[in-house]
Amino acid sequence: MTPLQIVFLLVAAITLFSAVMVVSIRGMMHAALFLVLTLMGVAFMFATLGSRFFAIIQILVYIGSIAILIIFAVMLTRNIMDAEVASLNRGWWFFAPLALLIFASIVLVLSSWSAFATLRDLSSTSGENILEFGKALTDPNGFVIPFEVASVLLVAAMVGAVYIAMERRGGRG
């Protein structure tokens, strides 16, 4: 066994464990913290696969902003931190089998795909090419339209947030 495999197994075990804890633990704050651990595990997965860029971006975006945002949302919501909220709602008997059904059908569809069980040989591609990635994002023949549309969406979200948070002079607060 190589050291990389040992690290992979350890990280995979921690990631899966914390992913289960996110949905099963009582208390929102702990769920959020386990979510951080899960996301960190995913970043390690990227790193062990040799994709440095996506490992770093995973930490930067998901832990640096999204997880902190979630934690803030949890902390600033009243009566959610200390109360041990029930983790199941009333419709669980209907939705749990439904989720299982969807999962089973996805597995069924994917397993009929020939490339599902074979490992792709990645040894020929040396690392990753950020330059190509960046060019593809700004290339008119590449992904420039989805990229720009995503930025417009983000700007719209930001304008909306500013509008909600803005204090209106006079009239209704």
Add this chain to the structure above:
Amino acid sequence: MDFLRDPYTFVANRFQEFLTGLGLAPEWVLFISFLTGAFILATSAMLLVTMLIWIERKIVARVQDRFGPNRVGPWGIFQSFADLIKIFTKEMITPTGSDWLPYNLAPVLAVSAVLTVWAVLPFTVTFYGVNLSVGVLFVIALGAVGEMGIILAGWGSNNKYALLAAFRAIAQLISYGVPLAITMLIPVMFSGSMALNDIVLAQDVWYIFLAPLVALIFFVTNLAEIGRAPFDLVEAESELVSGFNVEYSGLKFGMFYVAEFLHALTVSLIFATLFLGGWRGPGAVEYPVLGIVYYTLKTSLVYFLIILLRASLPRFRIDQMMAINWKLLIPLSLSLLMLTALVYRLVFTQPHIVRVLVLLAVNGIVFGVLNLILARVEKRNSRRPLVAEPRPVARAESISSNTPVE
């Protein structure tokens, strides 16, 4: 002789030969040598911090016309070691109702987030942990991990002041992360690489001469990121009793303390790497051991500036701190980014001296315009004078002569 020229490569090669001689597989040799290297680097960084604490106390004492530590050893040089031994004997108190795992994880995260940055720092042309292709992003991402440490400390200690301080610290760190990331883009743009060693290798001219204003913004932003004066609102004794670490005692508090000093050293190292040419200097490529000397000199200069600022400036109010960031640093750094990109593209093929002069001129113009705008803003919201009006009764000469002077 080879040892004197480049001790790091010499020792590393000998160590790997020794491990291979033991009959280990190549991947295990690599793993063990990286592990050993990381252990040595981290330990020496932590030991360095004890000296840094002494230096900082000495310099701040000199600024304030005191002697500073002067009892333990010559010039009190072993004072930090005495403090270290003392802090080991202190009781570690766990507050009632604290959340066990976050409470204990927070100090570890705070130190490790800073220490991990050292993995990508190039100390000489050959001596670095890894020349990561996304080194600059790595440094920014680890800042986020440090923020997690602060949140965990604030939440875990079950204290409302700690939680408030954590909120405040995160607000500060996230806000100042924006100009930090923007200014770090400029060296990346100049060198065409995000790997820190490649950035150093590309600095035939130090980037501080190509982008002095950007370097200044980067420096100020880093002061805020490490929570040093004048941005030390995170540890406001008067408002938040102490800060997010109020419930920590003994060695756990010591971890936060070490993390703070280590962070200050690390940002000095990063500043020296990005803007002062890192290990570059005469003969540093042929004799890599010289690189350490140059790098230490440059870093010490930045670190000395940080200490001097800490000793001489008062603390900002929180609204002032936010206003400086959102109303001054972010617009300024954004416009500088666009302007520098445009101008640098135009003079890209010119010799070094032309590039430097053109970019210095651009920076001068931006500074002039900024000065004009700030002067107008200053005139519009005129502040009340900071010094109180002279009150005749309370002055010494009016008391003695019994006649009001004014």
